[in-house]
Amino acid sequence: MVIKLENLTKIFQPGDAPAVDNLTLEVDEGDTCVLVGPSGCGKTTTMKMVNRLIEPTDGKIYVENEDVSKKNPIQLRLNIGYVIQEIGLFPHMSIAENIATVPRELRWPKQKIQERVDELLSMVGLDPELFRNRRPSDLSGGQRQRIGVARALSADPPLMLMDEPFGALDPITRSYLQNEFLRIQEKIKKTIIFVTHDIDEAIKMGTKIAIMREGKLVQYATPDELLSAPADEFVVNLIGGNYSIKRLHLIRVEEILKEPFTVSPEDSLDEAKEVMEKSQLELVLAVNGEKHLEGLVTPSSLRKEGERVGDVMDTPDLTVDSGATLNDALSVMLTNGEGYALVVGDENRLQGVVTLNAIMEALQDNEK
Amino acid sequence: MELLYSMGHYFMLAASSNPQEGEPWFFEPFFAYLVRRWDRILVMTLEHFELILVATAIAIAIGVTVGVIISYYEPIAYPVINVTQVLMTIPSIAMIAMLIPLFGIGFNNGVAALVLYMLLPLVRNTYTGIREIEPAVLESAKGMGMSELRVLTKIKLPLALPVIMAGIRVAVVLGVGIGAIAAYIGAGGLGSLIFNGIERVNYPMIWTGAIFISIIAIVLDLILGWGEKRLYRY
């Protein structure tokens, strides 16, 4: 779903400075285009013109080469997922009814709607049995925002508009939901217009970043290009100093994974000691046949009494999920005072280990 | 208010006519009257209910519609609410008299007067109920592709319902009292007992009218209050 904005301009009151000023931009199929800039620079206005919640003063918007001003706004919106910061869940409806909003407007059969609701709840990591019949007021902020995302995805629209979707959440929940969304996006490959005022979030979520200032487009580039070649002083200031630190948001743990040393919980302690000797990190992980992470074996656990690895292993706590960035991994390491983090995917499946050294190497490579 | 006036009036009459020492002046004649005329009282109670029910139904239909309309046309909202407010300040006898050219005397006139009095709480509560909905809820509904009619029926009215219900409750209780005055032009109901009682200086008759009107008001208020609480508050 390709989106083209052509010379888009919005003037709310005649005589006022334009909220969006002659903006031209193209978003490719499957890309996440992040609109970023200071508050009031016209991000929300730009986004709302795409689904015609606001009509442009001038200029055109094409979705898949069709001029949106010629489309029926209701039909247009039913095909565009829409998520806002305040979420706007319907308080008088259950979670299931909330998610079913668009399918109901599209008159899907009941059975199909129910299946879709459960599928989406699972996708956003909420147990359908537990959550289906709850009310929005019973949910935490993070859970509500997941429902907001699930609701927007319900009829599987090819295009998503997201206006500061994680803006109201605390930093930990925000980073968690960002990672989760990145993982979902990897599977569903939507074309996304994502609004934020947080440059770190833009670098993390975007495949392309559009920097806006007073309604004008300042730079449109990939996160990498942006960090290595900021267009002007304004962009430099927006990015702030510390490019290496910014890069932590850009690189994902998957890119620098190391193969971990593993044993099975059934193995004997002697076998574990042998593996331990090969491990420079003095870290061995216990996984079962399906690579589910079961436990953590350190030299101190091997000194405990017991016969099998399963008897002495510790609970693995330094985990990040596979969509996480180096920044997430580093923050786990710093919080726990350890030089490694374990990367797990769906169903707690061990994917590898990230080490402090690997992070430093990655940043140096990236500088060049 | 009218109810209070008529009851206060009775107290004054009762006080001034100062019954003889030792002579029963309240309970005995009152219960004797109840027992003697229970069939007439029952009919009048039903008439009273009918008057209120018909008026409430019409007032809800008009009041909610007007409330919805002014929620779409902001500039006329307060002027319209002010008009309904002015209607409410007209003394009920005057209102009934003014409606005679349009509705004659009798039941219809009573209903029309009640409807006009009931408009304010219904229009105002429908309007505020809709206005108080979180803007994000309406924006997300619209942004996902619900038409304005669907937003109104599936989001706005259900969310405003508890506030509208509170308006209905006020309207009904208001109507029970004013309904008594409507008996003056022959609209029937328990008010007739009060007016006839005053005419004939028959205290048990006045008491019966006043007490039964109060009971209806209290019972309807309790029922509607219970219904209101059962509505989910978000």
Ligand SMILES: Nc1ncnc2c1ncn2[C@@H]1O[C@H](COP(=O)(O)OP(=O)(O)O)[C@@H](O)[C@H]1O
């Ligand atoms: N409905 C509106 N009426 C008038 N001015 C508006 C309206 N919406 C936004 N604006 C103005 O347009 C500018 C851009 O707003 P907005 O797109 O919301 O910015 P951002 O989302 O980047 O914070 C601001 O100056 C804002 O005051």
Ligand SMILES: [Mg+2]
């Ligand atoms: Mg905004």
